Amino acid sequence: MSELLRLFTRTHKLLRAATDAAMSEHGVRVGQNLVLEVLWKHDGLTPGELAARLGVTTPTMVNTAGRMEAAGLLTRRRDETDRRLVRLYLTDRGRDAEAPVQEARRRIEERVTATLTEEERRCLHSALTKIYAELSAGRSDPIL
Structure with missing residues (x-):
């Protein structure tokens, strides 16, 4: 393995662990903070719309949304005009996580740089x- 790839891999593991620890203090897992970031700006997206914005597959987003719903961060509701669609909406807990999650992300970035x-x-x-x-x-x- 090249030295650069080894360094990237080791850094990624440490950064992911630090981020997961910081996010878990607010009931959020790594990756879920990115979903929240989009929904804080554009609440009510479909899983497909959210997946496209994050560059993941729709099934990945559906699974993530299920875990976030179980954690009380968002809720899934049928679209009022097209009942085939499901939309993702932040709960109060999901909205309330914005300031502490953004602050935790700022502290991590500050620390690593x-x-x-x-x-x-x-x-x-x-x-x-x-x-x-x-x-x-x-x-x-x-x-x-």
Whole structure:
């Protein structure tokens, strides 16, 4: 394994563990914070609409929505005009999670970039954006 891939893998594991620990303090799992972020801005999307915005498959979103509904973060309701559609709506708990989850994400980002200069942060953001675009281009199974 190349040194860069090894470093990416080890960093990903540590970042995921830190994020999961921070999110779990607010009843949210890793990945669910991304779903919440979209619904905080656009409540009432269908699982397919939400999946498209997040770059995941609809079945993945349906499964995630089921877990989030069980956790009390959102509810599923039939569309009033097209009963074939299901829409996802935040519960009070899901809405109330916004400020603490956003603050936890800010603290994590601050921690992981604390030793970087502003220029290094810009370069890191640019490099990760390019890597993500390259890996997700043309994939039938998008990366989240």
